[in-house]
Amino acid sequence: MCDDPGVADDEIAQPVPCARCKNGALLNMAGHCSDCIADMGLNHREEHATWRAELAELVKSGELTGA
Numbered sequence: 001m002c003d004d005p006g007v008a009d010d011e012i013a014q015p016v017p018c019a020r021c022k023n024g025a026l027l028n029m030a031g032h033c034s035d036c037i038a039d040m041g042l043n044h045r046e047e048h049a050t051w052r053a054e055l056a057e058l059v060k061s062g063e064l065t066g067a
């Protein structure tokens with residue numbers, strides 16, 4: 001749902017630069033784009049675990065809801 005009147009459409013669609021590959025991506029979770037998340041999950045297990053921990057912290061602090 002994208003009908004929240006408090007959030008403009010172009011704010012939702014703003015690409016966020018990935019902390020890892022620096023590419024702007026619409027889907028960005030805890031600073032990482034979906035490509036990097038997939039790459040970490042397959043090839044960089046330790047990095048992926050670190051990212052998961054950061055994501056859990058963001059969810060806990062209320063910056064992100066759900067995952």
Ligand SMILES: [Zn+2]
Nearest residue numbers: 018021033036
């Ligand atoms: Zn990336």
